[in-house]
Amino acid sequence: MMQELSLNVLDVAENSVRANATLIHILVEEDTAADRLTIVIRDNGKGMTQEQVQTVIDPFYTTRTTRKVGLGVPFFRMAAQLSGGDLTIQSAVGEGTTVTAVFGLSSIDRMPLGDMNGTISTLVQCNPQIDWVYTRRLDGRELVMDTRQFREILGEVPLDSPEVLQFLGEYLRENTAELLAEKSDS
Numbered sequence: 001m002m003q004e005l006s007l008n009v010l011d012v013a014e015n016s017v018r019a020n021a022t023l024i025h026i027l028v029e030e031d032t033a034a035d036r037l038t039i040v041i042r043d044n045g046k047g048m049t050q051e052q053v054q055t056v057i058d059p060f061y062t063t064r065t066t067r068k069v070g071l072g073v074p075f076f077r078m079a080a081q082l083s084g085g086d087l088t089i090q091s092a093v094g095e096g097t098t099v100t101a102v103f104g105l106s107s108i109d110r111m112p113l114g115d116m117n118g119t120i121s122t123l124v125q126c127n128p129q130i131d132w133v134y135t136r137r138l139d140g141r142e143l144v145m146d147t148r149q150f151r152e153i154l155g156e157v158p159l160d161s162p163e164v165l166q167f168l169g170e171y172l173r174e175n176t177a178e179l180l181a182e183k184s185d186s
Helices: 003-019 050-056 074-080 116-125 147-154 163-185
Strands: 023-031 036-043 086-092 096-104 129-138 141-146
Touching: 003 023, 003 074, 003 086, 003 096, 003 116, 023 116, 050 086, 074 086, 074 096, 116 129, 116 163, 129 147, 129 163, 141 147, 141 163, 147 163
Parallel strands: 023 129
Antiparallel strands: 023 036, 036 096, 086 096, 129 141
């Protein structure tokens, strides 16, 4: 099992990349009043049939040819269930897939969120051709990073250039720190 939820996000987002998505939304939302952590990964990839959706949570099902088991989604689901939550998958062929994992925020059995900024930076670096929208919400306040906005400003400069990646990492760190500081001030 993965030790941090951010690694589960990385795994599921890579499924979206393999599904030929051109736009992937990742939402991490903490709602302390509801004692809930929700993680949503939504893509516009090729989608799945309802039969495929039913089999995705089976650890012995995978569409990959490099290995015979697919543990990412089943482990993500198990992590959610251990904290009192669950995982759902909605998908339509030709439209994309949405994976929603809900966790008990204060559950002692909830894995730590981990380094989401590093996960997002890695996804952009390894898949600069894809547009990424990362939203981090804490009790209604939010940070949004949308690579489409960066592309508009950067013009021909690729997202995976070292300077852009450094800026992106700093942007995420600074804005996440501000968001967390606002939470502790309340």
